Amino acid sequence: MVFRYLLFLLPILSSSCVKNNPDPSWLQVTEWTLEANPDLNGEEGQLTHKLTDAWVYIDDQLIGVFEVPFKIPILKNGFSKIRLYPTIRVNGIAATKMRNEHLEAFEIGAELIQNQTLQINPVTHYKSNLSFWIEDFEDINIKLTDDPNTSSAHLNLANDTLKWFNGNYYGRVLLNAQDSMWIAYTNQDQQLSIPKNKQAMLEIDYCNSVPFTHYLLFVNSNGTNENLMPTMNKSPMNMLRWKKIYILLSEVITAGPNNSNYIQAFKAFHDASISNNLILIDNIKVVYFQ
Template identity: 40%
Template structure:
């Protein structure tokens, strides 16, 4: 309800701006671009992997005053004139929910100075990058020995695939991960190997921002989770279910799953595993789950 009220107030405000000013100043944004950090080659253990993004919004500031939160693409009128600092902060849909608009803490803001002149439209193409303090744990399925292991009870497997009908050069390198389900092999259970191919466990920091990024292309539901492991036990915490897409409409999508609450609440955990669970519903003959750029991002 509060989002409806906010949107109504914004529409009313901008409508009044245009009505009272016949020569408004317009700011127009079409899309975000995610680029390499120019300092990444000199940073230790800094490897963001393939740069895919699902930036949906702009938190727009002019001289440190919030103008509003806008879904790209957009075109909005502004009241300020003269040389102003324009600051744009990338926004995502937290946990894939469109009403949970969130500033993504790992992306740098885009800042520029513009001399705003009445009756002009300023087209801005904002770019962002991961901050230099960002850390990553990544599985991109480029190696035959990926960091996921199939569970003992699973009926299917997570394997690298280079299916040309699925690969998108802007998202995938040479391979992605695939789970195929059918009437017989109708269930998948798996998790990241606690020590991975590098022999290093996944240690996520408590009390700070932490996200899981996934690119996915699926015609079957799959549930993500995080297993908090201590010296004595393990507690599985289901996260988000990636709902199946219709075969006629299936495409690569990206989701940002917030981990801070679960990780911080796992006070005795020493390290973590990511889990994946899928079950083909009765009456459905087959389904496919393709994932890539499975990436834990944290400070």
């Protein structure tokens, strides 16, 4: 008898759910496109990006954060203001999704129709009030210098197997048993003054079979302090590909000493278990608000 009673209740519950939950409209969002900002006149450098997600607002109400591309139901009909914020994974960690404040939100007014899908192809660009420091290896005067006292491996220009975002050259470091350590710093005349309490980011395009680590150096009247930042993990030789990472600088800068300038540094060490110790690097870009 109990079994029959439950079967009898199911149609009633199902019918109740249908009445209380009308069919949704659907929002489908493709991957992000990063375009040039005409106001910057090319100052933003190569337009590589890894915008993995979007914060979604409809009529100023947060719907959620979703990995692009996606399709989600919206329990709303009629004309709506839809706003998407470009979102990155800070330091390459999937759990640390953050709106990239350096990029403009994508906003559109559109009609949401029940049982129909609205597709959006979001486009963004860098904001006009940004400062950029870029090393793209297109100039013979490289802004990174190998440490003459400790670095046995060297950063050199290379141009074989170029990708569209490499321009004419990229940086390459080869490590072996003799040239077993690479340490490089941005040149002393390239020290940056970056404000506290504003988002600042280091962007890097890279391809590597051995790990290499980024450091942020504080330079002030008391000397130089070295801050360990993320390590770019290695990839197997048969799976090597160019990747991009966004490294958040602003938290370290805000917590650090006042009246400091900042230098970028990189370190890598030979790994005898890997036959070809290779680091390719390009479009090193510090982006910050003044």
